[in-house]
Amino acid sequence: MQMPQPDARVLDRKDRIIARLRAALPDCPVISDPRELHAYECDALTAYRCPPMCVVLPGSTEEVSAALRICHEEQAPVVPRGAGTSLAGGALPTADSVIIGVARLNQFLETDYTNRFIRVQTGVTNLSVTGQVQEDGFFYAPDPSSQLACAIAGNIAMNSGGAHCLKYGVTTNNLLGVTMVMMDGEVVEIGGEYPDAGGGLNLLGLICGSEGQLGIVTEATLRILHAPEGARPVMIGFDSNEVAGECVSDIIRAGILPVAIEFMDRPCIRACEAFAKAGYPDVEALLIVEVEGSEDEISHQLSLIKDIAMKHNPAEFRESTSSEESAAIWLGRKSAFGAMGQINDYMCLDGTIPVSELPYVLRRIGEMSKDYGLDVANVFHAGDGNMHPLILFDANKPGDLELCEEFGADILKLCVEVGGCLTGEHGVGVEKRDLMDHQYAPVDIEAQLRVKDVFDPAWLLNSAKVFPLTHTENRRKGALPPSAS
Amino acid sequence: MKPTSETELAEMIRAADGPLCIQGAGTRGLSCDGDVLDTTGLSGVTLYDPGALTLVAGAGTTLTEVEDLLAKEGQRLAFEPRRLNALMGTSGETTLGGIVATNSAGPARIALGNCADHLLGVRFVNGAGEIVKNGGRVMKNVTGYDLVKLLAGSHGTLGVLTELSLKVLPQPETEATLAITGQTSAEAQKMMALALGSPFEVTGAVHIPGGDTLLRIEGFEDSVVYRTGKLSELTGAEVSLQGEASRARWADLRDLTMFSGGDADIWRLRLKPSDGPDAMARLQPGKALMDMAGGEIWLEHQAGDNLRSQLKGLNCDAQQIRGQGAERFQPQSPALAKLQSGLRAQFDPRGILNAGLMG
Numbered sequence: 001m002q003m004p005q006p007d008a009r010v011l012d013r014k015d016r017i018i019a020r021l022r023a024a025l026p027d028c029p030v031i032s033d034p035r036e037l038h039a040y041e042c043d044a045l046t047a048y049r050c051p052p053m054c055v056v057l058p059g060s061t062e063e064v065s066a067a068l069r070i071c072h073e074e075q076a077p078v079v080p081r082g083a084g085t086s087l088a089g090g091a092l093p094t095a096d097s098v099i100i101g102v103a104r105l106n107q108f109l110e111t112d113y114t115n116r117f118i119r120v121q122t123g124v125t126n127l128s129v130t131g132q133v134q135e136d137g138f139f140y141a142p143d144p145s146s147q148l149a150c151a152i153a154g155n156i157a158m159n160s161g162g163a164h165c166l167k168y169g170v171t172t173n174n175l176l177g178v179t180m181v182m183m184d185g186e187v188v189e190i191g192g193e194y195p196d197a198g199g200g201l202n203l204l205g206l207i208c209g210s211e212g213q214l215g216i217v218t219e220a221t222l223r224i225l226h227a228p229e230g231a232r233p234v235m236i237g238f239d240s241n242e243v244a245g246e247c248v249s250d251i252i253r254a255g256i257l258p259v260a261i262e263f264m265d266r267p268c269i270r271a272c273e274a275f276a277k278a279g280y281p282d283v284e285a286l287l288i289v290e291v292e293g294s295e296d297e298i299s300h301q302l303s304l305i306k307d308i309a310m311k312h313n314p315a316e317f318r319e320s321t322s323s324e325e326s327a328a329i330w331l332g333r334k335s336a337f338g339a340m341g342q343i344n345d346y347m348c349l350d351g352t353i354p355v356s357e358l359p360y361v362l363r364r365i366g367e368m369s370k371d372y373g374l375d376v377a378n379v380f381h382a383g384d385g386n387m388h389p390l391i392l393f394d395a396n397k398p399g400d401l402e403l404c405e406e407f408g409a410d411i412l413k414l415c416v417e418v419g420g421c422l423t424g425e426h427g428v429g430v431e432k433r434d435l436m437d438h439q440y441a442p443v444d445i446e447a448q449l450r451v452k453d454v455f456d457p458a459w460l461l462n463s464a465k466v467f468p469l470t471h472t473e474n475r476r477k478g479a480l481p482p483s484a485s
Numbered sequence: 486m487k488p489t490s491e492t493e494l495a496e497m498i499r500a501a502d503g504p505l506c507i508q509g510a511g512t513r514g515l516s517c518d519g520d521v522l523d524t525t526g527l528s529g530v531t532l533y534d535p536g537a538l539t540l541v542a543g544a545g546t547t548l549t550e551v552e553d554l555l556a557k558e559g560q561r562l563a564f565e566p567r568r569l570n571a572l573m574g575t576s577g578e579t580t581l582g583g584i585v586a587t588n589s590a591g592p593a594r595i596a597l598g599n600c601a602d603h604l605l606g607v608r609f610v611n612g613a614g615e616i617v618k619n620g621g622r623v624m625k626n627v628t629g630y631d632l633v634k635l636l637a638g639s640h641g642t643l644g645v646l647t648e649l650s651l652k653v654l655p656q657p658e659t660e661a662t663l664a665i666t667g668q669t670s671a672e673a674q675k676m677m678a679l680a681l682g683s684p685f686e687v688t689g690a691v692h693i694p695g696g697d698t699l700l701r702i703e704g705f706e707d708s709v710v711y712r713t714g715k716l717s718e719l720t721g722a723e724v725s726l727q728g729e730a731s732r733a734r735w736a737d738l739r740d741l742t743m744f745s746g747g748d749a750d751i752w753r754l755r756l757k758p759s760d761g762p763d764a765m766a767r768l769q770p771g772k773a774l775m776d777m778a779g780g781e782i783w784l785e786h787q788a789g790d791n792l793r794s795q796l797k798g799l800n801c802d803a804q805q806i807r808g809q810g811a812e813r814f815q816p817q818s819p820a821l822a823k824l825q826s827g828l829r830a831q832f833d834p835r836g837i838l839n840a841g842l843m844g
Contacts, residue, residue, distance in 0.1 A: 114678045114759045115780075137684070159627045170625060172634065173602050188820045192800065194757050194780050196599065199802040199815035200843065201643075201825050202588065205601055205634025209627045229684045253536040255559055255655035297708045352623040354537035384624035385537065424625035432628070439628055440618070447617045447832070448630040454827035466629060 001048060001430055004464050004476060006096035010076050011053070017074050017098065018054050024066045029104075031055040040081065040099050044146075045089035045431055047401065052079060052093035059104040061179055061187055061218040068216065069185030071098050077460050078183065080212035082154025083125065085146040087348055088429025090158060090211055094464060102153040105218055108132050117176055117193055119221045122153035126160075129222060138224045141168035144425070145334045156217050159209030161425030163333065164290075166383035167259040168225070170425065172208040179219035180207060183456040193221055206451065211427050212462040214455040228292035231259065233329050234302055236309045237283030237316030241265055241366070241378065244285035245358030247312045248382040251289070252355055256304050261383030262288040262333050268340065268377040268390070275339035276332030279325065281316040287382065288333055336379040337390070346377070346390040347404050350432075351415030352424035355385045364414055365389055372407040374400075386424035387415070413438050428466045436468055445471050489526040491608065491616055491647045497522070498645065499614030504840045507641035509545060510577035513569050513587060514807060515640065517842045524582050527647050530554060532622070538653050539605065539622045544582030544646040551581065555653055563654040564603045565591030565735075571745040573807060582646045588638030591739035592689035592701065595681065595777045597654075601637035606650035609636060611643065612833025622650040635828075641839040643832040657703035660688075661713050662731040663722035664697045670762040670775065673698040676720050677778035678758060683719055685712040691738055692775040694765065698722070701735055741783055743774065749785035750808025752792055756780060756801040767795050814843050 010017075021030045031037060037051040053076070058064045071078050081091040081101040093099055105123035111133060112118070118133060118140070126147040129140040143162035144150055150160070156178065161170040168174070177191030177198075191197045191204040198204075207214055238244040248261055264272065264286045273280040280286060291301040302319060309317055320326040332339075340346050353361050362378065369376045380387040389411055393404035412422050412432065416439050422432045436445060445467055452459065452475075459475045469476075486505075488494035498505070504519030528545035535558040542551060548566060555561050566584040570576065583589075585607070590599035597603075606620030619632035636643060668676065673692035680687045680700050689701030700722055702712045713724050726734050737743070744751055749771065754764055761779025770784035783806075786792050791811035793803050802815040817825060822844065829836070 112759075113682055114675075115757050116678075116682065138682075159631065161625050165625065169598065169602060172631065173598055186820060188824070189818070190821070194755060195594065195777070196588070196638075196755055197800075197802065198817070198821065199755070199804060200817045200821060201828060202601060202634050202638050203821065203824060205631055205637070208634070209631045226682050226684045249536045252538060255658075257655060293708060294711055296711060297705075300705060300707055352625045354534055354539065354623055356534050356536040381625070386623075386625045419621065420623050421621050421626045421628045423628050424623070425627055427627050428629065436629065439621075443615050444618050445629070447611065447615075447619070447632065450831035451630055451632070451635075451828065454824060454831060 001434065002469060003050065003094055003430070004469060006094055010074070010096040013074055014053050017070070017076055020070050021054070021056055021067060024070060025056065025058065025063055028059060028063050029057045040093060043084040043086040043089060043091040045087055045092065045429065048089055048092055048430065050093050050095055052097045052099045053095065055099040055101060057101045057104045061181060064100060064181045064216055064218050065185045065187055067100055068181055068183055072184045072458070072460065075458065075460065077463060079462055080153070080157065080216045082151035082157065083149050085150040086154060086158065086427065086429055088423070088427040088431040090154070090427050090429040090465060092430055100216060102151055102218065109219065112193070113138065115193060116224050117221050118224050119219060120152060122156065122217050122220050123151050126150050126152060126155055133224050134227070137226055139227045140222055140224055141174050142171045145337065152220055153217055156208055156220060157210065157212045158425070158427035161381070161386065163260045163262055163381060165381065166261060167257060172205060174223045175204065175208055175220065176223055177221040178204065178207060178217045180215040180217045182215045183458065183461045191221065211429065211466050213452055213466060214461070229294045230298060231290055231292040231326070232298050232302070232320050233288050233290040233326055234305065234319045235281065235316065235329065236287040236289065236314050237281040238285045238312065239283065239315050241285045241362040242359040243312050244287055245362050245382070247287065247309055248358055249356050250308050251305060252383065254304065254308055256301060258289045258291050258301070258305070258383065260288070260290040263378065263380050263382035264333070264336065265378040267375065268336055268379045271339040271343055271377070272332040272336050275335050275342070276328055278328040278332035280332060281318070283315045288329060340377055340390050344392040345395040346392050347408050349387065349389045349391070349408050349411055350423045350426040351412045351420055352384070352386045353415050353418050353420035355383070357418040358382060358385065361387070361414060361418060365411060368407065368410060372403060374404055374407055385420065409435060430465055433466060434468050449475065486520060487523040487526045491527070491610065494527065494645060494647060495610045495614045495616050498610055498612065501837055504837050507645055507839055509580035509583040512573060512575045512577050512579050513583055514573040514575060515842065517839050519837070519840065522645065524645065525580060531648065535560060538624070539650060540653050541622055541648060541650045542581055543648055544580065546581050547578035548581065548584065549578055556656070559656050560653045561656045562603065562651065563593060563597045564600050565593040565739050566600060567591050568740045571740055571742040572751060574746070581649050585637055585646055585649055586639065586641050592691055592735060592776055595690060596686065596688045601634050603652045604633050604637050604649065605652055607633050607636050607646060608648040609644035609646045612835055612838045617644065620650065624652060640843050642829055642843050643838070645838065658705045659709055659728050660701060660703040660731045661709050661724055662726040662734055663700040663702070663713055663716055663720070664725035665720070665722045666697050668692065668698050670694055670765040673775065674758060674761050674779040676722070680716055680720050681778055683716065685716050687716070689735055690778040692779065694773050694775070701731065738774065741774065743772065744783065744785065747785065748788055750788050751806045752784055752786050753804045753806050754782040754784070754801055756799065760799055760801065764796060764799060764801060768792060812844065817844065
């Protein structure tokens with residue numbers, strides 16, 4: 001993976017840029033000490049690191065605007081940063097970049113139960129949004145596994161999902177409005193406090209998932225929902241991955257829409273069990289299916305699911321018997337990446353496939369694993385086809401990372417081949433950037449680049465991400481974009 | 486012009502030397518100057534995968550064809566797209582392209598989202614005659630910018646939609662309607678907010694001034710009985726319709742049949758639900774439907790009058806649906822107007838696609 005060479009002209013202006021930022025933002029940390037910059041040299045994609053030129057941590061929309069205006073005038077590249085939990089390298093700096101982080105934008109601004117929204121500054125964590133409203137029975141639906149740490153700003157940038165998206169949708173389906181600062185410092189209000197607010201083109205839908213390339217979102221209005229009366233997971237174990245995949249497809253097709261259907265295979269089950277002691281059965285493949293409602297509604301849905309599962313001859317069918325047990329089952333699942341990390345180096349993929357292709361894709365991944373000689377642990381959101389194969393490798397063994405990346409690329413190409421995509425919820429970042437040509441034709445990518453031309457004509461904002469560098473080279477060097485006709 | 490393939494459409498757009506007025510079946514009464522470009526030749530379902538909850542079809546495919554196909558598998562388009570034939574006095578079969586271009590959604594939108602929320606992928610031809618795709622046919626996809634969302638509701642101003650990929654959902658086993666008669670707008674809004682702030686999964690909340698306030702519950706039979714009971718205790722509304730009768734009532738509400746005929750203009754307001762009663766008090770419409778718990782109001786208004794002047798100070802978007810004489814779309818702030826015209830210039834550099842339609 002290549003990053004662009006730092007711009008020597010920007011590096012030459014480093015002292016002036018930092019001095020201007022400090023002068024304009026006297027109440028705001030501007031970090032330039034090399035030791036302190038280490039904390040910002042990577043995000044959760046730790047294989048790639050580079051300290052930025054400096055880091056600014058504004059405490060208000062106005063301070064973000066002032067910082068961006070200076071960077072714009074100085075033509076300094078900017079990398080926005082949420083909580084730094086991106087698995088795709090979305091917050092990876094370049095040496096000539098200024099990081100603008102939202103960590104100090106941590107205020108809850110307004111909660112409105114009548115109209116069912118909450119307005120927050122975007123540095124707040126995902127889980128704290130639910131924390132703010134749960135005493136009153138409400139919750140914020142998107143629940144990425146990193147929800148304890150990840151910031152709403154990053155959730156919006158990556159259009160984050162989570163285990164319960166099958167029913168409640170991802171970030172874009174739960175976002176009503178944003179306050180966004182554009183690269184030139186202009187502050188825009190997009191959307192509002194109700195669905196489709198503002199009329200006109202759907203800019204809100206465009207901003208969500210734009211990976212910090214169109215602006216820095218400082219405030220967000222989020223849809224909140226009343227929590228269900230109850231929820232209960234059931235664990236269904238199978239002797240083969242493929243049969244588990246078939247069971248998922250049958251549940252979906254039968255007209256039951258559980259709130260979540262999660263899948264884990266044996267390596268992952270063992271790691272998670274060691275971590276969470278959730279009582280996972282020791283089987284080849286495990287589904288965690290969660291349904292919601294009153295006690296009777298839960299029982300009814302689970303009986304329908306049981307009827308379908310029984311046709312596939314499961315090795316195990318076990319309902320959670322207490323809220324403690326349910327919590328442990330979910331803790332294990334949500335800790336899967338961390339639990340695997342305790343026993344092995346791994347690379348986590350995020351491709352999505354049509355659910356009906358699950359059995360085929362799981363079989364192919366198994367075959368490819370043998371060909372490459374690298375083990376794969378599978379854990380993913382099976383209900384919506386969003387796969388997270390974890391390829392295990394040894395970071396200390398020369399060539400193993402490269403082999404692993406090659407294997408990962410082959411899996412993602414397979415996802416595209418069967419009608420899926422490279423990334424379902426983690427984002428492209430730098431990790432999948434160079435695979436974009438497998439999913440999109442040049443004209444499809446060009447259409448996206450032209451969108452960035454409108455929001456950030458100088459291509460300063462997080463510009464080395466998402467699109468293969470060859471597609472963006474001229475634009476990043478400040479050349480005029482080619483004419484659209 | 487009536488292309489029958491994407492490549493033919495692309496050639497026509499490249500060859501065009503003046504503005505084009507993009508039309509599906511013309512049921513929504515949206516027209517503009519220019520040669521008519523008829524998209525109904527781009528029709529047909531190209532893929533339907535019930536086990537993956539996805540359907541892919543040409544933009545000219547009719548809603549009826551899609552609904553019939555989905556019904557055979559017990560599935561549906563859950564965002565409940567509206568047919569505007571009755572309201573607009575038009576004939577013709579609503580097309581998928583028209584639904585997506587206007588981001589249409591019915592009462593279910595309050596719980597299940599709008600068309601954009603269910604749109605997984607698009608293919609379109611931009612104003613330069615380039616064939617572009619974005620998104621795909623899977624439920625979760627963050628690969629690159631979400632032009633899918635941008636195209637939804639763009640009213641043909643960014644490109645001519647050719648193929649659409651949609652998420653479908655299971656048809657609920659049954660449904661029921663709870664009703665209260667004689668509430669004021671303010672009482673109705675409070676009652677609907679109470680119901681939507683409960684755990685009982687209301688999928689429709691509408692109030693007809695001078696008539697009923699209605700709540701819809703869908704799902705498995707026993708669950709519907711349970712939840713209607715709970716909501717009845719909570720709100721005082723009583724079960725008035727069940728099963729097919731309930732479905733028929735909500736189909737009428739979805740298609741706004743109450744606005745059929747008459748000389749008045751029809752407007753649609755979108756606003757914070759709790760601001761709904763204020764808007765109603767200011768406008769005093771002869772006929773109105775407060776959908777989305779008060780957050781989407783369809784109403785009759787005196788022909789030729791721009792009602793926006795009466796809504797000053799209220800955070801509200803007003804769109805003229807039927808009638809002439811006012812800007813059809815809500816005027817945008819200068820900053821957003823600049824971004825929108827910038828995007829339109831990128832997608833349609835010659836400004837020939839539905840020119841003048843969206844400001």
